Amino acid sequence: MYLKTIFLQNFKNYKDISIGFSKNVNCIYGLNGAGKTNILDAIHYLSFTKSFFSYSDKKNINFSNDLGYFTLKGVYVHDQEDAELSIRCAYDQKEKHFWLNEKKYKKFSSHIGRVPLVFISPSDIQLVEGGSESRRKFMDLIISQKNKTYLNALVKYHKTLAQRNALLKESFRKNIDDALFEIFDDQLKEWGDVIRKEREQFLKAFTSKVEEYYRIISKEKETIALEYQQSNLELKKNFQIDLRRGFTTSGVHRDDIVFLMHQKSLKAYASEGQKKSFVIALRLAQLNVIKEALGISPILLLDDIFDRIDQHRAQVLLHTVSNQIDSQVFISHTDGKKLKEVFNAQTNVHFYKVEKQNVVKTHAS
Numbered sequence: 001m002y003l004k005t006i007f008l009q010n011f012k013n014y015k016d017i018s019i020g021f022s023k024n025v026n027c028i029y030g031l032n033g034a035g036k037t038n039i040l041d042a043i044h045y046l047s048f049t050k051s052f053f054s055y056s057d058k059k060n061i062n063f064s065n066d067l068g069y070f071t072l073k074g075v076y077v078h079d080q081e082d083a084e085l086s087i088r089c090a091y092d093q094k095e096k097h098f099w100l101n102e103k104k105y106k107k108f109s110s111h112i113g114r115v116p117l118v119f120i121s122p123s124d125i126q127l128v129e130g131g132s133e134s135r136r137k138f139m140d141l142i143i144s145q146k147n148k149t150y151l152n153a154l155v156k157y158h159k160t161l162a163q164r165n166a167l168l169k170e171s172f173r174k175n176i177d178d179a180l181f182e183i184f185d186d187q188l189k190e191w192g193d194v195i196r197k198e199r200e201q202f203l204k205a206f207t208s209k210v211e212e213y214y215r216i217i218s219k220e221k222e223t224i225a226l227e228y229q230q231s232n233l234e235l236k237k238n239f240q241i242d243l244r245r246g247f248t249t250s251g252v253h254r255d256d257i258v259f260l261m262h263q264k265s266l267k268a269y270a271s272e273g274q275k276k277s278f279v280i281a282l283r284l285a286q287l288n289v290i291k292e293a294l295g296i297s298p299i300l301l302l303d304d305i306f307d308r309i310d311q312h313r314a315q316v317l318l319h320t321v322s323n324q325i326d327s328q329v330f331i332s333h334t335d336g337k338k339l340k341e342v343f344n345a346q347t348n349v350h351f352y353k354v355e356k357q358n359v360v361k362t363h364a365s
Ligand SMILES: Nc1ncnc2c1ncn2[C@@H]1O[C@H](COP(=O)(O)OP(=O)(O)O)[C@@H](O)[C@H]1O
Pocket: 011, 012, 013, 014, 030, 031, 032, 033, 034, 035, 036, 037, 038, 039, 059, 060, 061, 062, 063, 064
């Protein structure tokens, strides 16, 4: 699946443009603030029915001509079926609409997965440096995409957890029968066990994929590991603490993944470049899993490619994504010359210069 043409109207800094893309590699360059990431975000939008960044759709409407709406349209080509597919979106400050081949969606959720996509962003470094929530979310999202049993257990677990937490808060005001908590504890244990089993299995297979990509990108022989760190599922043990705090302090919703390099914490000991390479390896492994599950190569967006990595690593990465992964790739960077050097007159690479609210296709040299 690849994006052939995109149309943007009043989306962020773009008033009205259309851009035709290469089915292989597309390099987007221009000064800071020119609008490179905005293009990638529009592509993200068409896949996920929302922006990668802002939660409020109003922020995506162009504020300089104030027409009060934005529209996006993508024309895609499905390689295997040799068929075209159009996705259109319109937002008018009140409502958002999505169409697939001009047929309007009733539920946006049924669109997710139609055009699979992986976004590699500078903010991904949070997966290593941030709290456990981002890592759980990363893992939960990948597993639930292909495993309905897991998704079901996750939904039920979180529902029960919310009920238990509400009861803990209620117990500040009145006496609650312990038997009520026991019912919730048993349910949390039951769903929690299912979730843990699937997470463990997933991490085993996923680790070897991450390892493989890490080796390719970094050309280093570090051994890496993704270790599942479990909190206590015997909720009785922490019951007194839970009562005092008014929420459930342990369970699979507090589990974590610890990233290790040479058996040491990646967060504590690795260099910036190693951390970034690791995060990219995580995303490429994610792309690989999605491809296996859906049978379609996801579109890959690489924003600010030289962020935290040196020229050499970036070069290896770019050659990897352009030669070893059969996805359509979009790469953004400020320096067009540097990108052209890296790709060194490969024919399947297109270059686009972004300036003054416009995008112009340029020559490779
Ligand atoms: N709703 C909007 N209307 C007009 N311009 C916007 C809007 N949202 C963001 N921008 C502009 O987009 C620019 C940032 O674009 P971005 O794609 O992040 O740049 P970069 O090329 O550095 O990736 C900023 O100049 C900002 O003012």
